Amino acid sequence: MKILTAYLDVPFRALEIVSDFLEGQGHEVDRLLLKPGDRIGQLIQGAPFKHYDVAISTEPLAMLGLIWRRRIDKTIFWRADYRPSRYKGLSGVLDWTLRNRVDEVWSIVPPTREGEKWVPFLLNEKSLLPRKTRSGPYCALWTGPVFDGGYDLAEAACKNIGVHFSVSDWSNPSTTLTDEQLNAMLLDTDIGLALYDPSSNFKNYSDPSRVKRFMAAGIPVLTTRSFAMSHEVEEYEAGFLTDWSLDSVEQGLDYCIRNSCRLSDGAKALARKYLISDEWIKL
Numbered sequence: 606m607k608i609l610t611a612y613l614d615v616p617f618r619a620l621e622i623v624s625d626f627l628e629g630q631g632h633e634v635d636r637l638l639l640k641p642g643d644r645i646g647q648l649i650q651g652a653p654f655k656h657y658d659v660a661i662s663t664e665p666l667a668m669l670g671l672i673w674r675r676r677i678d679k680t681i682f683w684r685a686d687y688r689p690s691r692y693k694g695l696s697g698v699l700d701w702t703l704r705n706r707v708d709e710v711w712s713i714v715p716p717t718r719e720g721e722k723w724v725p726f727l728l729n730e731k732s733l734l735p736r737k738t739r740s741g742p743y744c745a746l747w748t749g750p751v752f753d754g755g756y757d758l759a760e761a762a763c764k765n766i767g768v769h770f771s772v773s774d775w776s777n778p779s780t781t782l783t784d785e786q787l788n789a790m791l792l793d794t795d796i797g798l799a800l801y802d803p804s805s806n807f808k809n810y811s812d813p814s815r816v817k818r819f820m821a822a823g824i825p826v827l828t829t830r831s832f833a834m835s836h837e838v839e840e841y842e843a844g845f846l847t848d849w850s851l852d853s854v855e856q857g858l859d860y861c862i863r864n865s866c867r868l869s870d871g872a873k874a875l876a877r878k879y880l881i882s883d884e885w886i887k888l
Contacts (some may be wrong), residue, residue, distance in 0.1 A: 755800030825868035
């Protein structure tokens with residue numbers, strides 16, 4: 606099949622992994638990398654004007670542009686948003702329009718609407734890194750924005766118990782990492798941090814992709830119960846679920862260090878659950 610994929614050019618592109626997989630399956634895939642603020646313009650100027658069997662996009666405005674092209678047999682909108690219930694006003698109208706105009710809707714979270722398909726952020730074999738044997742000094746990695754409430758809590762807890770606190774906001778396009786840089790950072794990390802204030806409506810929607818990269822590298826995750834995957838972290842023993850308090854976060858850091866081998870195995874097992882395959886991607 607001839608397939609067009611259109612997605613925002615930022616770190617941890619969910620649709621890039623899907624595009625690689627489809628190419629590996631023998632499909633002809635054209636990719637349109639979108640820049641923030643110019644998504645429809647890039648679609649009009651950059652997309653090859655030819656017939657496609659399938660077009661997939663994670664960007665709402667870009668998806669509308671694909672619909673207007675009318676030279677596509679099947680359109681798929683992959684809603685890569687972890688809080689679709691937040692849509693109001695113009696965003697709600699756009700989401701409603703897409704749901705009624707595209708041929709298929711994928712949801713990155715288990716969908717609440719009938720007819721939508723669950724396609725989570727998926728990993729590939731390249732994501733699975735060998736685990737280093739480390740004996741300290743120990744390092745915890747924070748990968749979200751520094752203005753998030755969990756940042757200060759994590760930094761203070763690490764300082765109190767002598768764990769090195771490392772920061773890299775992978776969601777920021779200006780700090781994009783190469784695969785080599787990312788892998789080097791993960792290989793030197795002992796604990797992945799994903800703390801969410803349970804009283805806040807704020808979400809960094811790409812965080813689950815980062816957490817899965819932690820797990821693929823065998824890194825235990827310290828997270829709060831408000832995190833979308835917290836029940837799986839508990840089920841697979843892939844980390845520690847902390848309360849929203851300094852004492853609990855310190856306890857979680859210590860637990861992850863003392864049980865690193867067992868938690869690393871659990872993290873790897875959970876990562877393999879989300880390896881991309883034709884069971885997940887069916888066109």
